[in-house]
Amino acid sequence: MLPLAAWSQGEPDYPQNYFRNPLDIPISLAGGFAECRPNHFHTGIDIKTNQQENMPVYAAAEGYVSRITISHAGYGNAIYITHPNGYTTLYGHLNDFYPELQQYLKQKQYEQESWSCDLSLPANRFAVKKGQLVAYSGTTGGSTGPHLHFEIRSNTSGHVLNGMLFGLPITDTRAPEARSIAVYNADESIYEQQPALIPLLKKGSGYTTKTGAYKSSSPHLYIGIQAQDYINNSTNWLGVYRMKLYLDETLQAATELREIDFAQNRYVNAYADFKTKEEKGTWYQGLYRLPGNKLDVYTDLNTQNGMLDISDGKEHQVRIELEDAHRNKAQVNFTVSYAGKTTVKTCTNTWMPGKSNALQTRNTSFVTDEQALYDRICFRYTESPSKQYYSDVLQLHDAKIPLQSSTDLGLKINQALPFDLRNKLVFIHHIKAASLPGNNPQDGAAARYDKGWAWAPVRTFGNYCVGVDTVPPVLQPLQKGPDLSKAKNIRFKVTDKMTSVKQFRAELDGRWLCFVRAGNTYTYTFDEHCTPGNHKLVITASDENDNQTVYSLIFRR
Ligand SMILES: [Zn+2]
Incomplete structure (x- = not known):
C-alpha cells in the first residue's frame, strides 16, 4: 500500500x-x-x-x-x-x-x-x-x-x-493492455464515416501498429483506443483509469475516470464510439471530445477538442499512455502522416448538436431538444405505407447513432381506429436488444392518442410504427394446486407480448401479499402471512396499456 x-x-x-x-x-x-x-x-x-x-x-x-x-x-x-x-x-x-x-x-x-x-x-x-x-x-x-x-x-x-x-486490498501489478486504435477523419462527423481500425502489436515494453506507419487521407484526426486493464489472478478485463494522447511529445488530450456524476452517466455513448460498438461489438474510447458531450472526465484537451493536426504532410509521432489506478502503465507509439485528399461528402439535411432539430411531415413529428445529438448527422428517414399497422412505418435515421435525450415522436394514424382502441396504442420498435436499457428488451411501448396522432417519448433512432395492444399479460402458475402443504412457495411466470408488465398485485383472502420479482418470475415464500388451512389467492397483472389478467388459486396449506 x-x-x-x-x-x-x-x-x-x-x-x-x-x-x-x-x-x-x-x-x-x-x-x-x-x-x-x-x-x-x-x-x-x-x-x-x-x-x-x-x-x-x-x-x-x-x-x-x-x-x-x-x-x-x-x-x-x-x-x-x-x-x-x-x-x-x-x-x-x-x-x-x-x-x-x-x-x-x-x-x-x-x-x-x-x-x-x-x-x-x-x-x-x-x-x-x-x-x-x-x-x-x-x-x-x-x-x-x-x-x-x-x-x-x-x-x-x-x-x-x-x-x-481507496487502498482496498487488491493485488495489481499488471499494466493495461492495448488492443487496437481507431483513426477518424476529424473534418467529418464520427457518425458519417468508418474509422480505420488498426490492430496493435506488443513490441518491447509497449505497443505499436501491426501495419507500420499510418498514412492518412485526412489532415485532421481523432484517435480512439480499445484498451483494457487487468488485476492479478483474474482474467476479467476492467476499464483503464487514465489515458493521455501526445503528438510529437505535446499533450493533446487526457482522460481520467476518477468519478462519475449520475446526471452525466449516459454520455458514455459519446465518450466511447457507440456506432462502432454496435457494428463491431467493441468499445473504442475517444481521446477527443464530441461537441455534444458534456462529460467531465477530460483533464486536458487542446483547443480543437483533441484533434490532431497533421496537415503539413510530415511524419508525426503519436503516443498514447495508459495507466491503471495502481499506477501500472503501458504505452502505444506509432507514426502518422497526411498522404492524400479527403473526398468531401455532401449532405442536404444536416442535423447539428447543440441545437433543436426537426422532422415534421404530414405523417411524422420529431423535434429534438439541444442535447439530443453528440455530433452532426446527415439525417435520413423514410415513411412506408403499411396495411398491417395504423401508421406508416417510419425509418427514423439509424438505431446505431446514439441519442442523449428523449424526444416526443408523433405518428399520424392513417387507418380507421375504433374509439375503444384509442387507449391501446403502442409504438412497435424493432431494434437490437443491446441498445435498450434494462434486461428485458420490449417490442413496443405504450403510446397516447391525441387528435388522430399517436405520441410517445423515444430515446433511440430506428423504425417505428403504430399498433394496438389488447392482449393482457400471460400468467403461468409454476405449481399445481390445490394441495400446497408440502410446497415452500408459490410462483408465477408473467409475460407481456407487446409492452411490459406494469403492475402485479397478489391478494390472499383479500389482503395484499408480498411476491418477490426476479426477471419474469414472481415468488411468494410461505411465511406468517399464510397460516395452515384453506386460502384463496387472487393475482391481477396488467401491462402498459392497462390490459388486465386476473387469476385465482384456491389452495390448502
Ligand atoms: Zn456492478
Whole structure:
C-alpha cells in the first residue's frame, strides 16, 4: 500500500485503508469502475463471490444504513451505508439483509403494499460497525451471475468515486493492455464515416501498429483506443483509469475516470464510439471530445477538442499512455502522416448538436431538444405505407447513432381506429436488444392518442410504427394446486407480448401479499402471512396499456 505522500501531484486525497473488503474472501474483480456499457458507465466494482450466492457481506466501515432499495432491475436489493467521514458505500445484487433490517423492510413493504421500494432511513436507526454483517450476496436485479456490486460515493457531490483509489486490498501489478486504435477523419462527423481500425502489436515494453506507419487521407484526426486493464489472478478485463494522447511529445488530450456524476452517466455513448460498438461489438474510447458531450472526465484537451493536426504532410509521432489506478502503465507509439485528399461528402439535411432539430411531415413529428445529438448527422428517414399497422412505418435515421435525450415522436394514424382502441396504442420498435436499457428488451411501448396522432417519448433512432395492444399479460402458475402443504412457495411466470408488465398485485383472502420479482418470475415464500388451512389467492397483472389478467388459486396449506 502506498502512503499518501507517494501519490503524485493531482491524485485525490481519498482516505486509504478506511474501507475494508466487504467480503471475507480475497477481492477478485469481475468488473471495474467506469467500464463502458450501452447508456451508462459501470458505476462500481464487481467483486466475485466464488460463483455462489448468500456469501456474508460486511459493512466496509462504521456508519448507518441510510437507504435500502428493492427492484427487479438495476441494483436489485441494495443497502446504502453512510459513513461519518463524508462517504457512502453501496452494496448491490443482494439476497437478504441482516435480520433486523430484513424485518423492517418487510414491515414497510406490507405498509406500502409494494415489494419494490426505495426507503430512506433516519440517521442511526440502523447503526453499523465496521465489519458488521449487513447482508447476504446474490444476483438480484440487473445481474447475470452471483457477485457483489460495491460503490463508494461522495456525500457532498453524490458522485460515485473510483473504488480502486481507496487502498482496498487488491493485488495489481499488471499494466493495461492495448488492443487496437481507431483513426477518424476529424473534418467529418464520427457518425458519417468508418474509422480505420488498426490492430496493435506488443513490441518491447509497449505497443505499436501491426501495419507500420499510418498514412492518412485526412489532415485532421481523432484517435480512439480499445484498451483494457487487468488485476492479478483474474482474467476479467476492467476499464483503464487514465489515458493521455501526445503528438510529437505535446499533450493533446487526457482522460481520467476518477468519478462519475449520475446526471452525466449516459454520455458514455459519446465518450466511447457507440456506432462502432454496435457494428463491431467493441468499445473504442475517444481521446477527443464530441461537441455534444458534456462529460467531465477530460483533464486536458487542446483547443480543437483533441484533434490532431497533421496537415503539413510530415511524419508525426503519436503516443498514447495508459495507466491503471495502481499506477501500472503501458504505452502505444506509432507514426502518422497526411498522404492524400479527403473526398468531401455532401449532405442536404444536416442535423447539428447543440441545437433543436426537426422532422415534421404530414405523417411524422420529431423535434429534438439541444442535447439530443453528440455530433452532426446527415439525417435520413423514410415513411412506408403499411396495411398491417395504423401508421406508416417510419425509418427514423439509424438505431446505431446514439441519442442523449428523449424526444416526443408523433405518428399520424392513417387507418380507421375504433374509439375503444384509442387507449391501446403502442409504438412497435424493432431494434437490437443491446441498445435498450434494462434486461428485458420490449417490442413496443405504450403510446397516447391525441387528435388522430399517436405520441410517445423515444430515446433511440430506428423504425417505428403504430399498433394496438389488447392482449393482457400471460400468467403461468409454476405449481399445481390445490394441495400446497408440502410446497415452500408459490410462483408465477408473467409475460407481456407487446409492452411490459406494469403492475402485479397478489391478494390472499383479500389482503395484499408480498411476491418477490426476479426477471419474469414472481415468488411468494410461505411465511406468517399464510397460516395452515384453506386460502384463496387472487393475482391481477396488467401491462402498459392497462390490459388486465386476473387469476385465482384456491389452495390448502
Ligand atoms: Zn456492478
